[in-house]
Amino acid sequence: MSFTFHNLRSGVAxxxxxxxFAHAVxxxxxxxxxxxxxxxxxxxxGSEIFTEITQLPGYHPAHCEIEIFQAHQQTITDLLAxxxxxxxxxxxxxxxxTQVLLEPWIQRQLTFEYVPIDISEGAIKTLVANLESQFSHxxxxxxxxxxxxFDGLRGMSQQExxxxxxxxxxxxxxxxxxxxxxxxxxxxxxxxNVGDYVMIGFDLMKSPKVLYAAYNDATGVFERFxxxxxDVLNRKLGANFKKEHYVQQGQYxxxxxxxxxxxxxxxxxxxxxxxxxKEVSFGAWEAMQTEHSYKYTLAEIESxxxxxxxxxxxxxxxxxxxxxxxxxxxxx
Ligand SMILES: C[S@@+](CC[C@H](N)C(=O)[O-])C[C@H]1O[C@@H](n2cnc3c(N)ncnc32)[C@H](O)[C@@H]1O
Numbered sequence: 001m002s003f004t005f006h007n008l009r010s011g012v013a014x015x016x017x018x019x020x021f022a023h024a025v026x027x028x029x030x031x032x033x034x035x036x037x038x039x040x041x042x043x044x045x046g047s048e049i050f051t052e053i054t055q056l057p058g059y060h061p062a063h064c065e066i067e068i069f070q071a072h073q074q075t076i077t078d079l080l081a082x083x084x085x086x087x088x089x090x091x092x093x094x095x096x097x098t099q100v101l102l103e104p105w106i107q108r109q110l111t112f113e114y115v116p117i118d119i120s121e122g123a124i125k126t127l128v129a130n131l132e133s134q135f136s137h138x139x140x141x142x143x144x145x146x147x148x149x150f151d152g153l154r155g156m157s158q159q160e161x162x163x164x165x166x167x168x169x170x171x172x173x174x175x176x177x178x179x180x181x182x183x184x185x186x187x188x189x190x191x192x193n194v195g196d197y198v199m200i201g202f203d204l205m206k207s208p209k210v211l212y213a214a215y216n217d218a219t220g221v222f223e224r225f226x227x228x229x230x231d232v233l234n235r236k237l238g239a240n241f242k243k244e245h246y247v248q249q250g251q252y253x254x255x256x257x258x259x260x261x262x263x264x265x266x267x268x269x270x271x272x273x274x275x276x277x278k279e280v281s282f283g284a285w286e287a288m289q290t291e292h293s294y295k296y297t298l299a300e301i302e303s304x305x306x307x308x309x310x311x312x313x314x315x316x317x318x319x320x321x322x323x324x325x326x327x328x329x330x331x332x
Pocket of ligand 1: 039042043047050054090091092093094095097117118119120123147148149150168169170171172
């Protein structure tokens with residue numbers, strides 16, 4: 001079985017993603033209050049700090065998703081076993097949770113391909129190397145793609161005889177506004193065949209107290225994650241943010257139905273961003289939003305599925321119904 005890695009983030013793709021990055025920063029710093037989209041944080045180091053978040057005892061989305069995969073492994077296997085299949089994971093990160101699904105398939109000698117896609121080249125290289133060191137004699141082939149979600153999906157050949165399942169885990173969909181999530185699932189659907197599956201992890205609406213505890217750890221990993229964005233801006237755009245002049249806190253906002261992470265400027269300061277030829281002023285204790293994590297209801301999830309031309313096959317819950325991995329089939 002083969003284990004390969006491809007980097008699709010060079011040439012035109014790289015310069016268009018740099019432009020997209022600069023545009024998003026310019027737009028986010030020009031609004032009042034300042035507000036930057038969550039995806040900007042994810043370079044190699046951002047992806048590594050996110051892996052640390054998934055290991056925090058209070059970060060329920062990661063623990064719930066592992067519990068769901070352990071409890072419902074057979075349900076997912078029943079959908080796929082019987083013919084050759086391909087598992088495409090968007091934003092795979094370290095792929096740690098996904099391994100809970102993959103291992104029993106390898107043990108049962110099912111033939112399948114795993115295609116993890118992530119914008120972080122480091123994350124995908126490490127993931128492919130880890131899988132190769134553990135499973136080189138098994139029935140799984142691995143094709144790791146360092147790519148934007150849809151560049152990765154577009155770059156794959158489609159064979160009608162191979163059933164696809166696209167995974168989008170870790171409640172990453174919550175980082176999008178509801179309207180953007182609708183466009184996103186529609187685009188996934190457009191790259192699939194009728195009969196293919198999609199499984200998306202959604203964090204469900206719950207007590208704001210639980211949400212507060214999940215996004216404000218005592219060890220400061222969330223703060224490090226959000227402040228890492230300033231390092232990314234310094235590196236990619238030649239900015240001179242000083243991380244020590246900001247603090248972070250996350251809070252559920254009932255108006256947007258999302259946990260919003262803010263970084264607060266601890267003083268009046270002016271930051272220069274060379275690549276944008278821009279100076280940005282911060283007032284003392286001015287907030288800038290750096291993360292958005294939407295909390296879903298089941299009705300919203302079902303409406304997302306049907307609007308994208310999919311049928312909900314099953315909602316897979318953890319025991320406390322804090323989280324759901326929703327499995328959809330493409331129907332038209
Ligand atoms: C919230 S993390 C989830 C990681 C993993 N799926 C999990 O459940 O723990 C989001 C992942 O998506 C990746 N990512 C963010 N934007 C991306 C994009 N435009 N294209 C591909 N991957 C992206 C990040 O590098 C990161 O690994």
